[in-house]
Amino acid sequence: MIELEGLTKRYGEKMAVNNLTFTVRPGIVTGFLGPNGAGKSTTMRMMLGLDRPTAGDVRIDGRHYDRLKDPLKHIGALLDAKAAHGGRSAFNHLLCLAQSNGIPRQRVHEVLDTVGLTSVARKKTKGFSLGMGQRLGIAGALLGDPRILMFDEPVNGLDPEGIHWIRTLMKSLAAQGRTVFVSSHLMSEMALTADHLVVIGQGRLLADTSMADFIEHNSRSYVRIRCPQRERLLDVLHEAGITAVESGEVLEVDGAKAEQVGELAAAHQLVLHELSPQQASLEEAFMRLTAESVEYHAHSGTSAPPQQWGDGWKRG
Numbered sequence: 001m002i003e004l005e006g007l008t009k010r011y012g013e014k015m016a017v018n019n020l021t022f023t024v025r026p027g028i029v030t031g032f033l034g035p036n037g038a039g040k041s042t043t044m045r046m047m048l049g050l051d052r053p054t055a056g057d058v059r060i061d062g063r064h065y066d067r068l069k070d071p072l073k074h075i076g077a078l079l080d081a082k083a084a085h086g087g088r089s090a091f092n093h094l095l096c097l098a099q100s101n102g103i104p105r106q107r108v109h110e111v112l113d114t115v116g117l118t119s120v121a122r123k124k125t126k127g128f129s130l131g132m133g134q135r136l137g138i139a140g141a142l143l144g145d146p147r148i149l150m151f152d153e154p155v156n157g158l159d160p161e162g163i164h165w166i167r168t169l170m171k172s173l174a175a176q177g178r179t180v181f182v183s184s185h186l187m188s189e190m191a192l193t194a195d196h197l198v199v200i201g202q203g204r205l206l207a208d209t210s211m212a213d214f215i216e217h218n219s220r221s222y223v224r225i226r227c228p229q230r231e232r233l234l235d236v237l238h239e240a241g242i243t244a245v246e247s248g249e250v251l252e253v254d255g256a257k258a259e260q261v262g263e264l265a266a267a268h269q270l271v272l273h274e275l276s277p278q279q280a281s282l283e284e285a286f287m288r289l290t291a292e293s294v295e296y297h298a299h300s301g302t303s304a305p306p307q308q309w310g311d312g313w314k315r316g
């Protein structure tokens with residue numbers, strides 16, 4: 001378990017992390033989301049004792065990081081895929097980490113095998129691709145067989161097979177009862193991996209919610225309809241107590257299933273050119289939540305997602 005209590009970090013005038021209080025629990029994957037510059041890496045660095053908080057506190061299984069004996073046996077972290085010494089082989093990089101934490105040499109072979117780097121174990125890491133570097137960083141995190149794992153943007157640079165692999169790995173680590181904390185700015189990726197979400201923007205907590213709640217409140221589902229006898233269909237829907245919103249030549253219906261609309265249309269001999277269930281993306285919901293706290297805006301001219309859905313899970 002990782003517990004944050006009023007965690008704060010200020011760099012000069014810049015408030016990078018602002019009074020964060022939340023708990024990362026074992027047995028589930030917790031996604032840590034926020035736009036660029038939101039303070040995710042700074043928060044993770046403070047969890048690992050690499051940055052000193054300006055105020056507040058963070059505890060790893062009840063203790064401060066610097067009080068942990070052989071810390072790799074308590075918490076393993078992937079923070080920076082390029083952190084390995086380029087002149088060392090993958091094997092020697094991991095062996096150094098192992099020796100400094102009282103971990104047997106045999107474990108280095110095991111984690112290299114787990115991440116699929118056995119065949120390049122003796123190669124110098126400076127020749128590694130970004131994806132290979134990520135795998136090596138993950139091997140380092142797993143080395144001490146810790147109960148808590150932390151990954152900063154682990155899918156960065158991985159190909160689709162690698163992304164699938166890391167997703168499965170994180171879920172299986174959580175299923176073993178470990179605490180898994182993973183940062184990303186990709187909502188779509190988190191939706192496939194995380195059970196719980198912590199969202200921050202400009203250093204502040206925006207949401208601390210289960211993924212199920214997030215989906216329930218934010219993935220607006222509706223039925224899209226095109227009908228050449230539109231006015232008649234609108235009357236039929238109205239009589240059945242179903243509200244349809246007109247959007248160009250399309251009708252959108254909330255709160256009714258496609259089957260119900262199709263059967264009503266058939267009963268009144270109305271022709272439908274389209275009848276399709278739709279799901280609005282979680283990516284849109286995330287962007288809307290964090291829109292006000294995005295530091296670096298690009299202007300694409302795209303309109304904001306609909307305003308009518310999903311505010312229920314935000315913290316006040």
Ligand SMILES: Nc1ncnc2c1ncn2[C@@H]1O[C@H](COP(=O)(O)OP(=O)(O)OP(=O)(O)O)[C@@H](O)[C@H]1O
Pocket residue numbers: 011014015016034035036037038039040041042043185
């Ligand atoms: N050592 C530092 N000195 C000064 N400012 C810093 C330092 N480290 C981070 N910051 C600032 O603190 C804020 C939070 O940065 P941080 O890297 O934690 O964000 P992030 O959420 O990890 O971003 P990204 O998704 O882009 O990696 C940013 O505005 C950043 O410029």
